[in-house]
Amino acid sequence: MPKRGEFLEGVDREVDPVEAIGRLGARLILQQALEDEVTEFLGRVRYERAADPISHRNGYEPRTVKTTSGAVELERPRVRDAQRLGFESKVLGKGVARTHALESLVICSFLRGLSVRDVEAALAETFEEPMIAKSTVARVCSETAERYRRWCERRLSEHDLVYLFLDAIYLKLRPDDEPAEGVLVAWGVTLEGQKVLLGLALGSRESYESWLSFGRDLIERGLRSPALVIADGAPGLWKAAQQLWAQADGQRCTVHALRSVTAKLPERHHREVKARWWRIFDEAASPGEARRELLASGRRLSRHLPLGRGGDRARSGRPGRPPALAHRAPQAKSGARISLSAPSSRSVAARRSFGRFPGETSALSLIWAVLELSS
Template sequence: MSRIPPSQQLAELARQLAAQAREGTEVEDLTHALVRLGARKLIQELLEAEVTELLGRGRYERREPGQEGARNGYKPRTLRCAEGRLEIDVPQVRGMEGLCQPTLWRALKRRTDVLERLVVEMYARGLSTRDIEDALAELAGSEAPLLSRSTVSRITEALHEEFEAFAQRDLSGLDVVYLFADAIYESLRRQAGCREGILVTWAILSDGSKVLVHLSLGNKERYEDWLEHFRDLVRRGLKTPLTVTTDGAPGLIQAVEAMWPEAERIRCWVHKMRNVLDKVPEEARPVLKPYLEAIRDAPDIEQGRRLVAEVVERFGREYPSAMRSLQEDLEASLAHLRLPAAHRKHVRTTNLVERSFEEERRRAKVIPRFRSERECLKLVFAVLWRASERWRRVQFSEHERKQLERYIEERQRQRAAQKEVSPAATVA
């Protein structure tokens, strides 16, 4: 091990660089290199001075009677700052209870960690890298940026690391009751005129909490894309949900029925009402909408079917296309009426993540086109994950649990009856 302290080694490196510059030798980005060395040297000297003061003696000086502690070498560490990553050799102390690193180093790390978290949060909440650079310069009271745009971009890569950990985590501990699936589309610079689909699933668990489950890429929201998305969930241990709420995308519906045939599929009522009302004149929408809401809010599924029949009877001749849209996928549209009344408004739509998509779209206006899939994924994840942390719980009282138990028993009886009927139908 070298007997020369790191601060002296850095001073020698700085002298060599300066000598090369004086002799005319080309040194790439000399100013940047000298600033980095100067910063490292200053920090090293301060750390070594703190240890000397703490121990009451310099390097290789004998310990006097009654003195505690001893130097225990150095540990290589890194510190991020405006000039990038600085390599620092942090002196270690042994033989003094509760002390392992200099106080200055702990303070430096706290300041660095706070600054990096601030940068990540500013980026996730709507500021571009240029905005962050300017904002930090104003906070520092200097025209020179505290962090450059390139440094901000590097720091925000922590979001992609968070996403990768999120996308690989074990899901076997999630006791999913209700699952939801939807997609958002974003533009990429390398694919002019092409929008990248991001498939999103989230869930309501048996304790009432709402969680973001997974994000993945799916160019056109095809059956194959959604099926692979769901297979990934199952590979990581996700249990079969009781229900799955979707919009009317054919590929999504097909994938849900292929992956979880025993789950009840629920058609999103926000999309359903929008599809129906788009097929009538604008002046007729205020008339028809209360009828649709009455169907959606029916006390049970039988009453829901009766209301559909009455609405079709009343408006079928005048608005046949709208009535066909209402009857399309009808059982899935009414399936939420089998669930506990307290849960229906939470399960009948994909509105929860739709509102989060609105936040993401406001953020994406800062970046009209993402440069890469990586940049797109890390930002969408950052926005949706932070929104999910504010989601409110759903009530799961003893009453709702008993209703769910009866619902599950009824579903099991229905499936058993279907299995008994199927062989007879085949013989006939």
């Protein structure tokens, strides 16, 4: 069976953890289901001896399963003389073509708040014969929920932050539905350059009260003020951030700012604008120089704006939002490009991923599982 850390292979490098949530949820339960069906067939757990065993385990073979969340790598346990004994996996046997349905039913349980009854209901609705034992689902759900509870109570005083990233994603019941739940996400980057997931909570992106409560919980658990807070342009978020971390600079996420600009331009200009945008942020020696370059670019681009598309706002930015230039300030001590897409929250991709699965509350425990396993 894969070791604990192997479940997260690739997640803590360039892969967005939020985008990996669906794959991890499928892998956690499917791998355990494979182990359990072999244990049930042999009548004993792994390494347990029996006086007259029906057969023996015979190692593992890699198996890649395509799901709606991407490819899932599994280690399928083998049984000696399986064909002669009539053993065939119900999870990855002839029914492997039904993986999309199987994936949906195991992951929707997490999106419904780790309810075992929801999994049982999905099993009954989807298949004539159950493919995953109730005990497997119950064990994975309860263990994940308990570890997530402990994670939510941990102290944060050990993290010396330079950057604090704040964003929110929304989980849909179905692709065509309006967002049902907002999940607030806080990431930090330490002086050593380490990315740390700090907190998750239900709330609204636009709500001042939600962000204030979320931030107060982080501070009460020992989180020290960062040098720079980075977020999108939600006014309620910034009002709370300025109250919580008054000594920190604020910066609007450069990716969100760029999207606001390109949304006002014809698509044929997008590539040129993006290249110029990142060149300014990468090469400007100071915030003042970057601001002058951005304003000059805005004036050049204004002639391409159709009437009524907000040309003035595209050039000058929206009032009340921190500029996307504070990462050049001395206290940040970094010339690196800063955006919410690094480290974690490509919200659009996250919505595409979650939108495929039915769910009634949030996937907080499953989001947490991605990073708890990599710690």
